[in-house]
Amino acid sequence: MVTMPRSGAVTRDALLTTLLAAAAAAVALAWPGTRPLDAWGLLLLAGAHAPLAVIRRRPALALVVLVLLTLPYHLLQYQHHALIPAEVIALFAYAVFGRRVRAVLMVVGLLLFVCVMMMALRAGGSSVREQIAVIEAVVSVVIAVQVWRVHRARLATITERAERAERTREEEARRRVAEERLRIARDLHDLLAHSITVIGVQAGAAAHLLAGDRPLDRAELAEALGSIAATCRDARTELRGTLQVLRGTDVGAPAVLPGPDAIPGLVSAARSAGLEVTLDADGAAAAPPEIGVAAYRIVQEALTNVVKHAAARRVAVTLAREDAGLVVRVADDGRGPSAAGPEGFGILGMIERARSVGGTLDAGPGEDGGFVVTAVFPPDTSSDTAQDAPPEVPPDGPPGREPVSPR
Template sequence: MVMACRGDGRTRDVLLAMLLAGGAGFAAGMWPGVRQFDVFGAVLLVGVHVPLVVLRRWPGAALTALVVAALPYHLMQYQHHALVPAEVVALFGYAVLGRRVRIVLTVVGALLGTCVVGMAMRAGGSSVREQIAVVEAVVAIAIAVQVWRSHRARVAAITERAERAERTREEEARRRVAEERLRIARDLHDLLAHSITVIGVQAGAAAHLLRGERPLDRDELSDALTSIAATCREARTELRGTLQVLRSTDVGSPAETLPGLDGIADLVRAARTAGLVVTLDGEDAGPLPPEVGVAAYRIVQEALTNVVKHAGASRVAVGLTRADGALVVRVADDGRGPSGGTPEGFGVLGMIERARSVGGTLDAAPGDGAGFVVTAVLPLSVPSARTLG
């Protein structure tokens, strides 16, 4: 198929060169210029048209050969107009296929123009006007070719910019979708993992009371069930607020629907119902950007969930302090700590992502003596592009 296409193209080039040469020979014989058209002129005329056969493959060499043959033709005062079609085709072809087009076309146009004008002035008379007309035609074609090439380059550049912009928009859309999916997964993990863990511990305590050998304490059982109901209500309220933000509804702003620093006390109370001794220092850390408050709440929530589920601890200390323009969140327990030095699952990764979402850092490592310590440093100046949740 490729060889057939190349063969067809070469055949068309040969036929075009023969057609232009025949027309030029006819014009030079019928309307001779200053000098009568003879055999030498016919040889030069054919020599001008032969390079057109290879113009598509070697545009630079073809244009050079054409100029070399055309210059003596014009210098010997043969019919100048006869070569105009071949010269126009060569100039246009080089403009489409060649390199350094502007410089080459300018030089070629200047050579042809100088040659024709010089010979016309030597001939004198009305021939001057005719040859100037030829020069104008060649120069006009060269200018037209340059305008066309510039327009094509400009259109190609505009098309490329549009395609690049479209690719950028698609990549940005995919990136935002991925970030939104990650945020939704993180929100649901933080909310449901904590609530389910606390409810599980409270339900286990209630079952233990029912199965115990000592007489049933109805008040103690009522307290356990009341704690379960309260945890369910809190989880339902927080889930509703999270879904409102994810759906971009008009029901409240993110600062109104999502928890913040003021909700950490509720987390501490819920952890206490699970049998832990929890202390909270720095609950009133002052006003914070909503993003920082949400991140601090989620980090404490996940840290306490990990303590209840994995640590086997009895005491937990939660601290909130301001230092060097940042909020420092610290959760330390006295449990056995994770077996490999860091807990398994997505909890620590989620806390790290929370801290990074507001430009902060988080460190989770075993304590000096026993247990595990989570320390987050959250800057109080958060870029406006950060996302709540």
């Protein structure tokens, strides 16, 4: 690892190195060792300090040069203690700026240990205690550097784990927000699109009665306007229930999500729009609540698409049990899928609905013409095992049939 310090740091390191070398020379001259400091000793002493000026940029090279100059200095029995500050600084600096610290420091420590032992054997007598003290100092420095290095690595690991956990929490929060936004958009689309479509058809029928050539039938007009008012009331009630669920409030009547028992109301609204609708919902009696809500929304969206796009006369709605699962099927005799590109989110929303409770949905042209929507829900599906619907669903449907998005 190469660290590039700022120009001010380079100047400061050079100045401190010069001061440290001058202090070491003064100590060696004032308290000479076995051998007084001469020109060769002064040159080795100054050369051993010189690498400290560049140890930030070249930690490995600086440490190698320092060791190569330190060994002859000690072996020639110059003042040993004068070089100890430079050796300690070099070891700590390499621990901070270098790599492969453990192996390098062990080699350096071993070399210094051998050097000091050789000096102790040559000196003999009372100098042994002094040399042993130098050995202890070198070993202590190596151990301290390793302890500090391990401590720094441990702190870095702890910090990294904390940052990763924080990022994970933030990503989870964003994912939950995206899923909640998707669910809200899906609920509002299913509710408002159906109600607005039915109201539009009924209002068009009322306008046709008023603008027609035949005498005005007040009873028929009142029935059309009454259907509009009833659809508005139903939409308002369902919207209030949806908002209560989203707000998590208990104000007013408890919010009851629609299920299979509310599908006859959808059929009645479709009939008021001029469709002939047959309903067979015997298989939905024992459906779990989450599957019942999904089945209701899929039938709602399918009937809305029939009213808006199919130009159909008859629609068959079937909820049946197959292999202990629930199969929802809405088939019309209209003009089939449009050749234009995707225009809305109806099919996509139904696919997401089915997948959110572990089911599948197939939408495409029927065998005898028209358009067929088939949703298959697995048995015994609970909210604990439900699969989260992805924010985006690819347009690929189950094998054998291609979903059509324009509907």
